[in-house]
Amino acid sequence: MRKKGVMRHCTENGVINLFYNDAIDISSDMWKDILLDRSITYEKDLVILKLIYESENHELRASEIAHYMGLSHHGPVNLQISRFSKRVIQKTKVQLPLRKDGSPRWWHVPFLGYEEGNRFPWIMRPQLVIGYEKAFGETEQTILYQDEIESESTELVEGAITRISVNRYERNRKAKNECIKYYGSSCYVCGFNFGVQYGPIGEGKIHVHHLIPLSEIKKEYVIDPIKDLRPVCPNCHLIIHSKKEPFSIDEVKEMLRGQQRRITQHCRFGPHEVES
Numbered sequence: 235m236r237k238k239g240v241m242r243h244c245t246e247n248g249v250i251n252l253f254y255n256d257a258i259d260i261s262s263d264m265w266k267d268i269l270l271d272r273s274i275t276y277e278k279d280l281v282i283l284k285l286i287y288e289s290e291n292h293e294l295r296a297s298e299i300a301h302y303m304g305l306s307h308h309g310p311v312n313l314q315i316s317r318f319s320k321r322v323i324q325k326t327k328v329q330l331p332l333r334k335d336g337s338p339r340w341w342h343v344p345f346l347g348y349e350e351g352n353r354f355p356w357i358m359r360p361q362l363v364i365g366y367e368k369a370f371g372e373t374e375q376t377i378l379y380q381d382e383i384e385s386e387s388t389e390l391v392e393g394a395i396t397r398i399s400v401n402r403y404e405r406n407r408k409a410k411n412e413c414i415k416y417y418g419s420s421c422y423v424c425g426f427n428f429g430v431q432y433g434p435i436g437e438g439k440i441h442v443h444h445l446i447p448l449s450e451i452k453k454e455y456v457i458d459p460i461k462d463l464r465p466v467c468p469n470c471h472l473i474i475h476s477k478k479e480p481f482s483i484d485e486v487k488e489m490l491r492g493q494q495r496r497i498t499q500h501c502r503f504g505p506h507e508v509e510s
Contacts, residue, residue: 252360253348255433256331258359263366272300273327278292283344283358287366292358293509310510312341319343348436360429360437361378366410373432409443412459421467423474429466440465443474 260268263499269275269283285302286294296308296315305311319340322407323330331342340349345356358366409429412451420427428436441467444457457463466474473489 240326253346253435254331254342255346255435256339256342258331258343259328260326260359262359262361262364262368265359265362266368267363268322268325269369269435271325271327274321275318276312282314283362283366286345286356286358287363292326292363293355295353300485314343324419336384357435359434360439361434361470364438367411372411379414406457409457409463414438414465415461416460417465419465421470422434422464423466423470423483426467427468441468441471443471445483447479 269280275283281303282299285299286292286470296311299311300306300308303311319330333337333339341356344362345358347356348353397458419429419438421440422443428439430436442463445462466483470486473486474483
């Protein structure tokens, strides 16, 4: 069954923002085939999709796309995406996202999106991002999320927001994708999966952890995505890098098991009966 994903968020000034996160049953391989099929994806469609793919977080507004394309208004962009989406649905026969009144949200076929005042950014669906890369190749560097910063060290930075510093091996998009393709996108330590918890916006999203300490890497080192990387959630990644020489994945797994045992004993025997 298709998951409904329109979420409402009320800001401090009382403005209600909507986030559109409906699932759609189109895999990355299906998107790849769609993008390579010129009877479905026209050159004008690819211009728009390329602009969004290459933007930070794969996110742009129709008005920004129009500006980059030299258009005076975003109307033609909306129309182009609607026509593209209709061809996609005609080809795949999947259930498209609908409004409460039953009318289609054509833009929501390739994109997630949210209302922000008078602005309405589109976010390329994660499966479409992967399909795009399968069709046209990958960029060398991954898009960094808010808790990742570009640095060659693995030190933690204290500030208004605690961030995880990732090294260049963890930022390499091709290596990261190969790691996730092999191990999946669930955390190798705790099993957390963003797609399961948050729906389409979280599909395929995970950090990767580089197992070899940077101090042991020689200049001629070439990364092996299967041997050297593991998918980990931001929480576990933070704990792994909580000391100068990072904890091993097995050590953090044991921390979790030990804590779970203590919680179980606490619930079973009470706080005063748990052995130290």
